[in-house]
Amino acid sequence: MSREGIRELQSKRLQETVRRVYENVPFYQKAFQEIGLEPGDIKSVDDLSKLPFTVKQDLRDNYPFDLFAVPKSELVRVHASSGTTGKPIVVGYTQNDINNWADLMARCFAMAGATKDDTVQIAYGYGLFTGGLGCHYGAERLGATVVPISGGNTKRQLMLMQDFGTTVLACTPSYALYLAEEAVHMGIDLPASQLRIGVFGAEPWSDNMRKELENKMGIDAYNIYGLSEVIGPGVSMECQCKNGMHINEDYFIAEVVDPETLEPLPYGQKGELVFTSLLKEAFPVIRYRTRDISVLIEEKCDCGRTFVRMERVAGRTDDMLIIRGVNVFPSQIESVLLAIGETEPHYQLVVDRKGAMDDLEIWVEVSDKMFSDEIRRLEELERKLRNEIQSVLGISAKIKLVEPRTIPRSEGKAKRIVDKREL
Numbered sequence: 001m002s003r004e005g006i007r008e009l010q011s012k013r014l015q016e017t018v019r020r021v022y023e024n025v026p027f028y029q030k031a032f033q034e035i036g037l038e039p040g041d042i043k044s045v046d047d048l049s050k051l052p053f054t055v056k057q058d059l060r061d062n063y064p065f066d067l068f069a070v071p072k073s074e075l076v077r078v079h080a081s082s083g084t085t086g087k088p089i090v091v092g093y094t095q096n097d098i099n100n101w102a103d104l105m106a107r108c109f110a111m112a113g114a115t116k117d118d119t120v121q122i123a124y125g126y127g128l129f130t131g132g133l134g135c136h137y138g139a140e141r142l143g144a145t146v147v148p149i150s151g152g153n154t155k156r157q158l159m160l161m162q163d164f165g166t167t168v169l170a171c172t173p174s175y176a177l178y179l180a181e182e183a184v185h186m187g188i189d190l191p192a193s194q195l196r197i198g199v200f201g202a203e204p205w206s207d208n209m210r211k212e213l214e215n216k217m218g219i220d221a222y223n224i225y226g227l228s229e230v231i232g233p234g235v236s237m238e239c240q241c242k243n244g245m246h247i248n249e250d251y252f253i254a255e256v257v258d259p260e261t262l263e264p265l266p267y268g269q270k271g272e273l274v275f276t277s278l279l280k281e282a283f284p285v286i287r288y289r290t291r292d293i294s295v296l297i298e299e300k301c302d303c304g305r306t307f308v309r310m311e312r313v314a315g316r317t318d319d320m321l322i323i324r325g326v327n328v329f330p331s332q333i334e335s336v337l338l339a340i341g342e343t344e345p346h347y348q349l350v351v352d353r354k355g356a357m358d359d360l361e362i363w364v365e366v367s368d369k370m371f372s373d374e375i376r377r378l379e380e381l382e383r384k385l386r387n388e389i390q391s392v393l394g395i396s397a398k399i400k401l402v403e404p405r406t407i408p409r410s411e412g413k414a415k416r417i418v419d420k421r422e423l
């Protein structure tokens with residue numbers, strides 16, 4: 001579709017969405033009235049910035065169902081996202097929403113090159129988390145053979161992968177890494193297996209981690225992005241150019257705003273991602289602030305798709321560490337560690353506060369071989385890592401080399417940060 005065609009479609013769907021929330025969700029009606037906005041004021045995507053933002057706290061305040069735009073009898077499913085503090089975020093779907101989401105996810109798998117001939121092993125968690133079921137319905141819609149194994153049970157996971165001839169693996173990148181590592185221990189040669197595609201997401205990861213996973217598993221690894229509030233996985237997906245994720249703009253409008261001033265930023269500038277849903281019935285969202293930091297890329301992609309792309313999400317603002325005034329995302333540290341390549345790709349960041357000073361320790365595993373080496377070599381490696389972190393990120397950190405297999409492995413989203421500060 002031409003850019004112009006997309007805009008027209010978005011404008012039409014935006015008007016419908018704005019009307020739907022105004023008529024059916026008291027929260028939005030009130031928010032619009034407070035700023036003197038009527039649904040008729042929104043005529044095209046150009047009017048988007050007239051609309052108020054929605055934030056996570058609004059979802060909490062309206063727990064569980066008060067932001068839904070349909071009666072409960074129209075809901076066919078609910079999902080909820082973890083929410084480490086307090087009540088979870090609850091989202092709902094009508095039958096049309098589920099159908100649309102399945103189409104969207106089928107499109108995502110197809111973008112990675114999957115077809116009905118593939119066997120898709122879904123090792124994202126099933127349940128309230130949107131990852132498992134979101135991928136499940138999409139892979140089925142594509143006509144692929146779905147193995148709904150969910151996360152965990154790593155040895156069995158690898159056995160079935162061999163026996164069933166799995167060709168596509170969908171899971172978090174950190175779990176993929178764990179699977180790759182465990183395969184080696186079990187004497188399974190993944191690169192020689194039928195596995196050919198990885199659809200990895202739900203947490204930040206770096207391009208260096210992509211290379212690592214591609215080599216270890218003998219696959220092409222693609223990034224998929226989404227969040228429960230907007231629909232779940234499938235908001236955006238990489239094409240085979242592996243150069244940013246195409247946003248499914250027929251379903252969502254993406255903006256990037258300055259997280260401080262909330263002013264919309266032009267394409268190419270880094271800021272907070274904001275999404276407006278265009279087709280959702282049960283749980284439409286208007287200018288939802290994701291807290292995810294990214295950049296929108298306008299330039300046409302070599303694949304020929306016209307949807308705007310977004311860069312890899314470095315992390316979310318609530319995962320961002322501020323170490324002595326410098327903003328640091330775990331994925332930046334991951335990238336440095338993997339670029340040096342002399343440690344294992346397992347790491348954890350331990351933050352503490354000594355007096356008024358934040359203290360960052362980076363725990364990173366060394367290989368069995370390295371661990372039995374001379375102390376002098378370990379000290380050298382430590383110094384090298386410390387210098388590289390300092391020069392790339394501009395912060396000083398203490399490096400702690402730990403024994404192989406001591407950092408906990410994740411079966412879902414990895415926990416990279418241990419924050420011991422009492423803030």
Ligand code: ADP
Nearest residue numbers: 081082201202203204224225226227228313316
């Ligand atoms: P929660 O993690 O709060 O339970 P979700 O499961 O909805 O909720 O997670 C959505 C979040 O996961 C996104 O807002 C984003 O921070 C992160 N995320 C999802 N996909 C990716 C990705 N491909 N890269 C980086 N971060 C991602």
Ligand code: ZN
Nearest residue numbers: 239301303305
């Ligand atoms: Zn593309």
